[in-house]
Structures are given as C-alpha cells and as structure tokens.
Amino acid sequence: MSDLILKTAAELADALAAGETTSVELTQAHLDRIAAVDGDVHAFLHIDAEGALSQAAASDARRANGDALHALDGVPIAVKDVLTTIGLPTTCGSKILEGWIPPYDATVVKKIKNAGLPILGKTNMDEFAMGSSTEHSAYGPTKNPWKLDRIPGGSGGGSAAAVAAFEAPLALGTDTGGSIRQPGAVTGTVGVKPTYGSVSRYGLVALANSLDQVGPVTRTVLDSALLHELIGGHDPLDSTSTTAPVTGLVDAARAGATGDLKGLKVGVIKELAGEGWAPDVMRKFNESVDLLTKLGADVVEVSTPSFEHAMAAYYLILPAECSSNLAKFDAMRYGLRVTPDGDPSAEDVMKASRDAGFGDEVKRRIILGTYALSSGYYDAYYGQAQKIRTLIIEDFNKAFEQVDVLVSPTSPSTAFPLGAKLDDPLAMYMQDLATIPANLAGTPGISIPAGVSDVDGLPVGVQLLAPVLEDARLYRVGAALEGAIGPVLSIDKLEVAR
Amino acid sequence: MPEITRDEVAHLADLARIDLSDAELDHLAPQLQVILESVASIQGLAGDDVPATSHPLPLTNVFREDVVVPGLTPEQALSGAPAVEEQRFSVPRILGDEQ
Numbered sequence: 001m002s003d004l005i006l007k008t009a010a011e012l013a014d015a016l017a018a019g020e021t022t023s024v025e026l027t028q029a030h031l032d033r034i035a036a037v038d039g040d041v042h043a044f045l046h047i048d049a050e051g052a053l054s055q056a057a058a059s060d061a062r063r064a065n066g067d068a069l070h071a072l073d074g075v076p077i078a079v080k081d082v083l084t085t086i087g088l089p090t091t092c093g094s095k096i097l098e099g100w101i102p103p104y105d106a107t108v109v110k111k112i113k114n115a116g117l118p119i120l121g122k123t124n125m126d127e128f129a130m131g132s133s134t135e136h137s138a139y140g141p142t143k144n145p146w147k148l149d150r151i152p153g154g155s156g157g158g159s160a161a162a163v164a165a166f167e168a169p170l171a172l173g174t175d176t177g178g179s180i181r182q183p184g185a186v187t188g189t190v191g192v193k194p195t196y197g198s199v200s201r202y203g204l205v206a207l208a209n210s211l212d213q214v215g216p217v218t219r220t221v222l223d224s225a226l227l228h229e230l231i232g233g234h235d236p237l238d239s240t241s242t243t244a245p246v247t248g249l250v251d252a253a254r255a256g257a258t259g260d261l262k263g264l265k266v267g268v269i270k271e272l273a274g275e276g277w278a279p280d281v282m283r284k285f286n287e288s289v290d291l292l293t294k295l296g297a298d299v300v301e302v303s304t305p306s307f308e309h310a311m312a313a314y315y316l317i318l319p320a321e322c323s324s325n326l327a328k329f330d331a332m333r334y335g336l337r338v339t340p341d342g343d344p345s346a347e348d349v350m351k352a353s354r355d356a357g358f359g360d361e362v363k364r365r366i367i368l369g370t371y372a373l374s375s376g377y378y379d380a381y382y383g384q385a386q387k388i389r390t391l392i393i394e395d396f397n398k399a400f401e402q403v404d405v406l407v408s409p410t411s412p413s414t415a416f417p418l419g420a421k422l423d424d425p426l427a428m429y430m431q432d433l434a435t436i437p438a439n440l441a442g443t444p445g446i447s448i449p450a451g452v453s454d455v456d457g458l459p460v461g462v463q464l465l466a467p468v469l470e471d472a473r474l475y476r477v478g479a480a481l482e483g484a485i486g487p488v489l490s491i492d493k494l495e496v497a498r
Numbered sequence: 499m500p501e502i503t504r505d506e507v508a509h510l511a512d513l514a515r516i517d518l519s520d521a522e523l524d525h526l527a528p529q530l531q532v533i534l535e536s537v538a539s540i541q542g543l544a545g546d547d548v549p550a551t552s553h554p555l556p557l558t559n560v561f562r563e564d565v566v567v568p569g570l571t572p573e574q575a576l577s578g579a580p581a582v583e584e585q586r587f588s589v590p591r592i593l594g595d596e597q
Binding site: 017025100101103104196197210213236239240242309311312313314315318323327330331332333334335336337339343344345346347348349350351352354355360363364366367368370371374380381383385386387388391393405425426429440441442468 | 502505506507510511512513515516517518519522525526529530532533534535536537538539540541542543544548549550551552553554556559560562570574575577578579580581587589591592593594
C-alpha cells in the first residue's frame with residue numbers, strides 16, 4: 001500500500017504542486033487500494049482505471065507545460081452513481097438502468113473534469129437514493145470499512161465508504177434527506193449538503209427535485225470546502241440554480257482551523273435528543289458541545305417545535321415528488337424493457353418493466369406518493385405536508401435570529417448491522433430524523449466526526465446547520481471543532497486490511 | 499386511522515404502471531399501512547392561515563435568449579433505446595383491443 005492514499009486532498013494538491021508526486025502515481029495508488037479492498041467494501045459499482053489514468057496523464061502534462069491549474073487538478077475523485085457521466089454507466093443502483101451509458105455529463109461532473117480531477121469510478125447507493133443503508137442497491141450492499149457487518153449509511157454509502165476506506169480522497173454525493181451527512185456520520189467522514197440551489201442539479205437523476213442537492217464527501221473539512229467551491233455556482237441548465245456566488249468557503253475553513261470561535265452563538269436543537277437517541281451518541285455529541293464552549297462559543301438551547309413533524313412531512317413530499325419523477329422510467333426511450341408474452345401493449349410493457357426493474361423500497365415510495373397525490377387525499381396529506389414545510393422554515397428563521405449555527409447529532413445511532421432494519425421501513429426512516437429538516441428548508445448542513453462510541457467503537461457524527469447561503473459558517477465552525485476533536489478516522493481502526 | 503387496503507394498493511400500483519404480483523401485494527400492503535399511519539399524524543396540524551411551501555426557494559420562471567445551442571445528436575438521443583427503427587424510438591402498440 002502506498003502512503004499516498006493516507007493524504008488528504010489538500011495535501012495531495014500540495015504534493016503535486018511541489019513536484020513530489022504525479023497525478024498518475026497517486027491515481028494508480030488509489031486504483032491499487034480499490035483493487036485490494038473493494039472486494040470487501042463494495043463501494044464501487046463501476047471502476048474506470050483506464051479513464052482515470054488517462055485523465056491523470058493529461059493533468060501531469062498540463063502541469064509540466066506550466067498551464068494554469070485548478071488547486072485540485074490531478075487529485076482523483078469518486079462519483080455517486082446518480083450523476084450522469086458520458087461513457088460511464090449510470091445505474092442509480094437500479095436494475096432498470098442496468099448498462100445505461102448517458103450521452104451527457106452532469107454539470108458537476110463537467111466541472112470536476114474541467115478542473116482536471118481523474119474520476120476513479122461510480123459509487124454504490126440505495127436504488128434511486130431511497131434508503132439509509134445502501135441495502136436497497138440492486139447490486140448488493142456496501143459494507144462499512146470500520147466493521148464489515150455494519151451498514152455504511154445511505155443513500156450515499158458507496159461514496160462515504162470509498163473515502164473512509166482510503167479508496168478515494170474525495171467523492172461526490174447527493175443529499176435529499178441526509179444521504180451525504182448520515183453516511184458521513186457512520187463512517188467517520190465529513191459530508192456537506194450545500195444550500196439548496198447553490199450547486200447545479202443538471203444531470204443528477206432526480207429523486208425529489210425540491211429536496212435534492214449535490215455535495216462533497218471527504219475526510220477533512222478543508223477538503224470539503226475545496227470541492228464545494230469547485231462544484232458550486234450558477235448553472236443556466238438548472239432553473240432552480242441560484243445566482244449567488246459560492247466563494248469564501250476555503251477561507252472560512254482555514255480561518256476556523258485557528259480554533260477561535262469567540263462571539264459565535266450556537267443553538268443546541270432541543271427536539272433532536274431524548275427518546276430514540278442512543279446514549280453513546282448523545283455522550284459523544286455532548287462532548288462536542290462542550291468543545292464548542294471551550295473554543296469560545298456561546299451555547300444555548302433552541303426549540304424548533306415543528307421539527308417533530310418533519311419526518312412525516314418528508315415522507316409525504318418525497319414520495320409525491322418521486323412518484324412523478326420516476327414515471328419517466330417507462331421502458332420506451334432508455335432502460336430495461338420487459339415484454340410479456342402474447343401481444344402486449346405499451347402499457348403492459350411499462351407495467352412489466354417497472355415491476356421487474358424497481359426494488360421494494362422504490363415501489364413502496366411510488367405507491368405512497370401516488371396515494372398522497374390522489375384526489376380526496378391531496379389536501380389531507382400532501383397539502384398538510386407543504387404547510388408543515390412552511391412551519392419548519394419559520395422555526396429555522398426564528399432560531400437563526402437567536403444563534404449563528406444550530407447543532408445536533410447527525411444520526412440517532414452508530415452504524416447498525418446489515419439486515420437489521422431492512423424489513424422495517426419506518427425504523428430505517430428514523431435514521432434521517434436530524435437531517436431531514438435542512439432539506440425541507442433548503443438550509444446547508446455539515447456532518448463531521450465527533451469521535452467513536454464508548455459502546456461499539458464506531459464513529460459518531462455531529463451536525464452543524466446554518467441559514468440559507470451561509471455555508472461558510474459551517475466551514476468555519478466545522479474546521480474549529482474538527483481541530484478540537486482531533487483525528488477520528490485512521491486506517492488502523494478499519495477492519496479492511498492495511 | 500387511515501387505511502390502505504390490499505385492493506387499494508393494487509389500484510395505486512395500476513395507476514403507477516407497476517405490475518405487482520400477489521406475493522408483492524401481500525408483502526407491501528401491510529408495510530404501506532404502517533407508514534401511512536405514521537405520516538397521517540400531520541393531518542389537521544396546520545390551519546388555513548399557514549401557507550403551503552412547495553419549494554425552498556421562491557421560484558420564478560426562467561427564460562434565456564432564444565439562440566440555437568448544440569443539443570444531442572439523434573444517435574446520442576437513441577443510444578440507450580431498447581429498440582430503434584428508422585432513427586426513431588420503436589415502441590409496442592399503444593392502443594388496446596377495444597380501441
């Protein structure tokens with residue numbers, strides 16, 4: 001194993017700039033690591049060694065030529081399989097898209113290609129990003145590198161596990177209800193959900209348009225800031241893309257690393273604690289809160305009463321949006337086509353293809369969404385959920401009148417055993433209690449490792465939330481807290497071989 | 499408490515164009531009932547005075563200049579099609595026997 005894989009993206013960028021290594025060398029080091037451990041971890045659905053090495057060689061040539069380079073030029077990255085990539089399969093973890101090779105790149109993929117980051121491959125995920133464990137992937141679950149019989153979180157368990165297992169220094173994820181932050185928490189990595197609209201969704205196969213957001217998955221807060229600034233910004237191809245510049249995040253992370261939070265007001269969310277929250281998670285979380293106080297922050301308790309209804313509202317809004325989004329998988333223009341015997345009509349083919357191509361969780365949510373949007377139920381369910389969404393936004397607004405950032409545990413428990421909640425959808429949904437409100441309100445959030453549980457030795461995450469377009473606060477506070485907590489993830493703590 | 503029966507699940511699956519088997523209906527219907535009971539807790543929580551939010555950002559229609567920009571070629575657009583004929587998507591018959 002090459003020691004190169006242990007470096008952060010920022011360190012790799014520095015090593016490249018100093019001429020101590022080449023992009024080909026460090027891309028090969030990560031491909032070797034993938035070859036050595038991904039049989040156990042299964043973070044990747046597709047590995048593109050040839051493409052990655054050719055992008056790396058191009059990066060080295062640019063550097064030798066003295067071209068102007070992005071800071072991350074030559075640093076390899078993994079991409080969640082829900083983002084379209086020209087020439088590379090994009091399955092969204094679903095059988096219905098098995099073998100589909102998109103003819104266009106997602107805007108974020110175009111941006112990382114233009115900046116010169118070699119793409120190592122596409123990472124595993126719950127089917128169409130529906131789940132909290134990657135067990136709903138049609139291609140088999142990803143394992144948590146800390147303990148291979150545990151879930152890596154979801155839906156972006158592949159991206160988080162790849163970064164945690166040192167298979168990639170950086171990854172892209174997507175977060176609709178916590179799919180970046182919860183995997184970050186249970187794998188001891190950093191994950192960020194940016195402000196809604198600040199990162200393009202073009203080429204992100206939509207789960208729920210009003211909730212989805214692309215974001216960084218890394219091992220440090222600074223690395224997330226570097227990647228976030230690269231992928232952020234206005235995109236004319238996404239009509240919900242904001243025009244506000246996405247800048248100052250790296251500066252904020254560097255400022256935060258000095259460890260001074262004097263004058264900062266932090267609110268502990270009262271509703272995200274108590275029944276259903278594991279005591280070992282709460283102990284680690286409370287240590288993080290104490291550290292914030294030691295760093296000079298003024299910590300108070302804040303109440304956001306409507307958060308108690310966030311999960312119910314989310315599980316009406318999301319199925320409603322996804323039931324209409326996934327209607328496009330109709331076996332006519334792309335994807336799986338199953339033709340029943342006899343003389344089937346297009347409708348018969350659609351029904352058979354969708355039954356064969358979608359897994360249980362996707363079917364559950366499509367049917368629930370179809371129900372919630374039915375006449376006679378619309379006002380009682382979907383209409384009410386939209387009003388709860390208003391109340392949650394108002395609760396955030398009131399909270400941010402009192403404090404600069406909010407803090408909570410990211411996930412109610414550490415990584416649970418594979419299979420433990422697979423047949424109990426509600427128990428699985430509870431994993432996202434703390435992460436869902438930010439998606440409903442469009443606010444940014446970050447999860448950073450708080451330490452390891454004193455019960456099972458597995459990582460615990462702490463979540464910071466900031467007002468819309470104030471993502472920089474997450475990086476300042478996150479970097480300060482990260483420095484105070486100290487390193488949580490290290491290769492020697494993992495069950496996968498060194 | 500709201501109820502979602504096996505027959506109703508079958509009807510909804512039909513509307514959603516998913517051909518669920520009997521075994522799937524047996525499996526999914528009780529799970530959907532549990533989920534529905536949980537989300538039904540929000541019924542009547544917010545009154546008429548609370549406006550609905552469909553989206554975290556205030557949305558306005560977005561226009562661009564009416565200029566020609568490159569799009570997908572026919573070959574690219576058809577590259578993932580299950581069946582192609584004469585540079586078109588080939589699909590099964592769309593009319594039923596009675597039509």
